[in-house]
Amino acid sequence: MCRLALKTSSTPFSPYSVLEAMEAMQEGYDGSGLGLLLRGLEFLDYNYQTKDPIFSGIAHTHEALNRLDSFMQEKGFTLKYDHEFNVDHSKVEAPDRYKYLLRIYNFPEIWKDYDKDRIEHELMMTRLELRRDGENHNGDLTLFSFWPEVVIIKEVGWPLGIGDSLGLSDNRIKARLVMAQGRQNTNWGINLYACHPFFLQGVSTMTNGENTAFIPIKEWLMGVQFPGYIGYQSDSEVFTHILHYTIKKLKLPLEVYKHIITPLKTEELLDHPQGDFLRGLRDVTRKLIIDGPNCVIGSLQDETCFMVMDHKKLRPGTVGGKEGEWAMASEMCGVDAMIPERDRSLDFQPMRENMVIISPDRKEYKIWSQFDPYPQHRVA
Amino acid sequence: MVTIRSIPSTPGSLTYTDLPWIINHIEDRCTLCGKCTSVCPTSAIYLGYRRQRIPQIDIYNKDRKTSYRTFAGIRQRLDVEHRCIGCGMCSMVCPNEAITPVLNSNDDRLKFHIHQGGDAWKRGGRRNSRESLLDNIIFTRISMLTDPALDAGRHEFYLNTILGRILSPEEYLKRKEKGQWIPPTREIFPFIIGSMSFGAMSPNMWLGLLQGVAYCNEVLGIPVVMATGEGGCPPWVLKSPFLKYIILQIASGYFGWDEIIRAIPDMQCDPAAIEIKYGQGAKPGDGGLLMWYKVSKLIARLRGVPQSVDLPSPPVHQTLYSIEESVMKMIQSLSMAWGFRVPVYPKISGSNSAKSVLNNLVRNPYASALLIDGVDGGTGAAYNVSMDAMGYPIASNLRECYLDLAAQGKQNEIPLFAAGGVGKNGNVTQNGMALIMLGASGVHIGKYVMQSIAGCLGSERNRCNVCNLGICPKGITSQNPKLYRRLDPDQVAQRVVDVFQAIRTEMKKIMAPLGRSQSLPIGMSDAIGINDKAAADKLKINYIC
Numbered sequence: 001m002c003r004l005a006l007k008t009s010s011t012p013f014s015p016y017s018v019l020e021a022m023e024a025m026q027e028g029y030d031g032s033g034l035g036l037l038l039r040g041l042e043f044l045d046y047n048y049q050t051k052d053p054i055f056s057g058i059a060h061t062h063e064a065l066n067r068l069d070s071f072m073q074e075k076g077f078t079l080k081y082d083h084e085f086n087v088d089h090s091k092v093e094a095p096d097r098y099k100y101l102l103r104i105y106n107f108p109e110i111w112k113d114y115d116k117d118r119i120e121h122e123l124m125m126t127r128l129e130l131r132r133d134g135e136n137h138n139g140d141l142t143l144f145s146f147w148p149e150v151v152i153i154k155e156v157g158w159p160l161g162i163g164d165s166l167g168l169s170d171n172r173i174k175a176r177l178v179m180a181q182g183r184q185n186t187n188w189g190i191n192l193y194a195c196h197p198f199f200l201q202g203v204s205t206m207t208n209g210e211n212t213a214f215i216p217i218k219e220w221l222m223g224v225q226f227p228g229y230i231g232y233q234s235d236s237e238v239f240t241h242i243l244h245y246t247i248k249k250l251k252l253p254l255e256v257y258k259h260i261i262t263p264l265k266t267e268e269l270l271d272h273p274q275g276d277f278l279r280g281l282r283d284v285t286r287k288l289i290i291d292g293p294n295c296v297i298g299s300l301q302d303e304t305c306f307m308v309m310d311h312k313k314l315r316p317g318t319v320g321g322k323e324g325e326w327a328m329a330s331e332m333c334g335v336d337a338m339i340p341e342r343d344r345s346l347d348f349q350p351m352r353e354n355m356v357i358i359s360p361d362r363k364e365y366k367i368w369s370q371f372d373p374y375p376q377h378r379v380a
Numbered sequence: 381m382v383t384i385r386s387i388p389s390t391p392g393s394l395t396y397t398d399l400p401w402i403i404n405h406i407e408d409r410c411t412l413c414g415k416c417t418s419v420c421p422t423s424a425i426y427l428g429y430r431r432q433r434i435p436q437i438d439i440y441n442k443d444r445k446t447s448y449r450t451f452a453g454i455r456q457r458l459d460v461e462h463r464c465i466g467c468g469m470c471s472m473v474c475p476n477e478a479i480t481p482v483l484n485s486n487d488d489r490l491k492f493h494i495h496q497g498g499d500a501w502k503r504g505g506r507r508n509s510r511e512s513l514l515d516n517i518i519f520t521r522i523s524m525l526t527d528p529a530l531d532a533g534r535h536e537f538y539l540n541t542i543l544g545r546i547l548s549p550e551e552y553l554k555r556k557e558k559g560q561w562i563p564p565t566r567e568i569f570p571f572i573i574g575s576m577s578f579g580a581m582s583p584n585m586w587l588g589l590l591q592g593v594a595y596c597n598e599v600l601g602i603p604v605v606m607a608t609g610e611g612g613c614p615p616w617v618l619k620s621p622f623l624k625y626i627i628l629q630i631a632s633g634y635f636g637w638d639e640i641i642r643a644i645p646d647m648q649c650d651p652a653a654i655e656i657k658y659g660q661g662a663k664p665g666d667g668g669l670l671m672w673y674k675v676s677k678l679i680a681r682l683r684g685v686p687q688s689v690d691l692p693s694p695p696v697h698q699t700l701y702s703i704e705e706s707v708m709k710m711i712q713s714l715s716m717a718w719g720f721r722v723p724v725y726p727k728i729s730g731s732n733s734a735k736s737v738l739n740n741l742v743r744n745p746y747a748s749a750l751l752i753d754g755v756d757g758g759t760g761a762a763y764n765v766s767m768d769a770m771g772y773p774i775a776s777n778l779r780e781c782y783l784d785l786a787a788q789g790k791q792n793e794i795p796l797f798a799a800g801g802v803g804k805n806g807n808v809t810q811n812g813m814a815l816i817m818l819g820a821s822g823v824h825i826g827k828y829v830m831q832s833i834a835g836c837l838g839s840e841r842n843r844c845n846v847c848n849l850g851i852c853p854k855g856i857t858s859q860n861p862k863l864y865r866r867l868d869p870d871q872v873a874q875r876v877v878d879v880f881q882a883i884r885t886e887m888k889k890i891m892a893p894l895g896r897s898q899s900l901p902i903g904m905s906d907a908i909g910i911n912d913k914a915a916a917d918k919l920k921i922n923y924i925c
């Protein structure tokens with residue numbers, strides 16, 4: 001089973017500290033992989049401008065790197081910063097890691113006239129084009145994200161071992177928000193693209209447990225014909241795409257994500273203040289109902305974090321921390337490891353109807369219940 | 381050798397081994413009570429008197445004599461009209477277990493002779509084939525270590541499905557914002573009692589079904605609905621609060637629709653849905669075929685026709701020029717009749733052209749669903765050749781339609797319902813759930829309902845199958861009060877409840893190990909497998925062996 005850890009703090013911290021927390025939960029994974037997502041970045045060697053897009057991925061060969069360079073040049077991107085990890089190749093399990101990519105670019109001149117939606121679309125399309133290019137060349141180029149303020153690292157091995165092999169303890173990268181997932185989804189074979197957290201246009205989630213309703217959900221998402229809804233090497237990727245669909249395509253509040261993946265029962269909705277709308281919503285998004293057992297932890301572009309459970313709550317999940325610093329983990333010991341100094345009596349484990357939300361100010365966590373009205377949307 | 385003329389043989393002469401069922405009568409047990417002969421629906425047996433010569437030879441006196449023994453016994457008639465249909469009612473009533481029909485293990489000659497008088501064979505039942513692909517589909521995705529399996533007895537399961545047009549999420553939000561019309565939907569149990577008309581079925585059968593359905597809904601919380609079939613609906617039902625459990629069917633004969641339309645102002649609630657029958661799996665390209673002997677006074681009144689006349693419905697709707705026009709005219713006008721508050725959907729027979737129909741419905745904002753009835757569907761009356769040799773198996777037809785919708789991202793918008801052979805060999809939940817995982821939103825069961833709920837004796841070995849003649853020995857498909865009084869509506873209602881409770885439990889027993897409980901696993905094709913490579917490839921599911 002996957003182990004999940006998320007830490008968010010007003011003060012940037014080293015992602016290595018989250019990897020150390022993963023050690024506390026090591027009984028729960030098999031060391032087959034790590035996925036790491038960083039938001040709110042700070043570099044020791046570089047003064048990062050928050051709007052610049054960052055490439056995260058792996059060039060497996062020199063030739064792939066050259067292709068990437070010429071592709072980006074052709075598109076009009078200029079390289080502003082190329083982060084060199086202090087890689088210790090002797091500690092890297094996989095043999096074909098030519099270069100771990102963390103590259104910051106300037107937007108092409110022509111994009112200056114594009115509005116926000118267009119830029120978001122073009123960023124996604126650029127990443128997808130390169131991903132396809134890598135796939136067409138025996139997978140020699142793996143790309144996890146191309147987005148401002150987001151870095152993703154995915155690798156095979158033990159989380160702490162990967163942190164050591166990439167020199168993440170050197171404090172050259174810090175972040176205000178780190179999401180980490182230990183263990184690849186081994187049910188579906190080792191594949192870097194199968195590793196959580198998944199990311200699409202600013203939206204990210206990671207999950208533990210298996211998604212039993214994977215195929216119908218995947219088929220529906222693919223039917224939407226949105227270019228970013230691809231991949232699905234892991235059954236957990238659909239959780240990210242459902243969130244993306246909810247807030248980016250339907251433009252509904254985050255809370256509605258919970259109503260979509262685990263709708264209330266008919267008799268419960270009959271008494272709900274927004275019941276009429278929600279019943280209709282349940283019907284139209286019926287194919288996106290998850291069946292668990294899952295705990296989903298996610299974050300948004302503005303550094304909002306959340307945790308939800310499936311309806312049966314067969315997976316654990318704990319939130320704890322203090323003002324300015326919060327942690328979410330699939331195990332209580334993970335929260336302990338990330339924020340040992342806290343009032344444990346305030347820890348919370350969400351029930352089937354809850355969504356725990358930590359807003360970007362990080363003052364508190366909010367426990368929202370599906371039985372309560374969600375923030376008014378124009379149609380509800 | 382004797383001359384041929386001394387033997388009573390004609391082209392139509394048959395003997396016991398030429399008939400599909402042979403009566404096995406144990407004479408020394410028979411009390412000659414006569415119950416078997418009086419209950420036999422085809423008068424296939426009669427009480428006969430026989431004389432047996434007993435030679436008596438006195439060897440010592442070189443004398444020989446003859447004496448005779450006279451005895452009575454049950455004999456089988458050998459003509460086609462009075463053939464034994466294997467229903468077994470004789471054994472059911474015999475006090476001494478002295479009589480039973482036995483399936484002829486030789487090749488019977490019935491098909492060669494049944495069209496006596498030039499009349500092609502008509503019968504009830506379904507295709508005389510016991511094969512069922514659905515029986516071979518099993519559920520293979522078992523949660524164990526990667527996930528905890530659920531507890532079918534203790535977890536909470538959401539088993540219902542939706543009947544009705546569902547908008548895309550974007551369109552739903554847009555219409556909600558503008559306060560526009562949202563198509564009606566119904567939350568129903570995914571096993572639906574399929575169309576069996578008031579006319580095909582006896583009043584007691586219909587009443588029992590309705591009672592059982594009402595109990596399932598109002599007491600057990602299982603939202604079962606039932607479809608009327610062509611032939612209207614009794615006025616007391618139309619004006620009752622039970623109408624919400626009824627899908628009213630309109631078919632090419634429009635029988636009973638005068639009554640229905642007239643009753644609209646007095647209806648206490650809307651019907652569950654309206655089904656427009658364009659085709660039927662058991663007899664594709666044919667309309668209903670209610671023969672004169674079933675058109676009783678009551679049926680005649682309900683259908684608005686004279687008593688005792690044949691009621692063959694036309695093969696197509698008279699208004700039908702093209703599918704576009706049909707969809708335009710019928711779906712829209714029927715939607716309008718109930719103020720766009722009732723789902724209206726077509727029923728077609730499984731066919732190569734099902735996808736064309738479906739694609740047309742996708743573009744019609746009023747079409748609520750599509751019901752596809754496969755080749756193994758049952759009927760009260762059809763030509764044998766239509767039943768045995770025409771149609772399209774439901775599994776692949778449904779699957780192709782679902783995948784076609786999925787490719788367009790519309791699989792949630794037009795719910796597909798499947799029928800035809802669900803529960804053919806008794807495995808009703810397995811068959812239904814297999815179809816659901818292939819993409820059906822629900823299944824219609826008709827023949828299984830008759831067999832399981834009312835004790836219909838019909839089988840795919842051509843047992844009984846005389847529904848068309850109005851002589852149903854169990855009183856299920858007869859309009860003759862002497863016969864249908866055999867069927868107690870209360871007992872039928874009890875069986876409805878038994879069957880749906882059992883289906884509900886079996887659904888949970890299938891869904892729990894798959895780790896599914898919160899929504900019906902529609903299209904969960906990764907959960908099923910079949911031990912036939914060609915079928916697996918065609919259905920795009922796992923091949924297992």
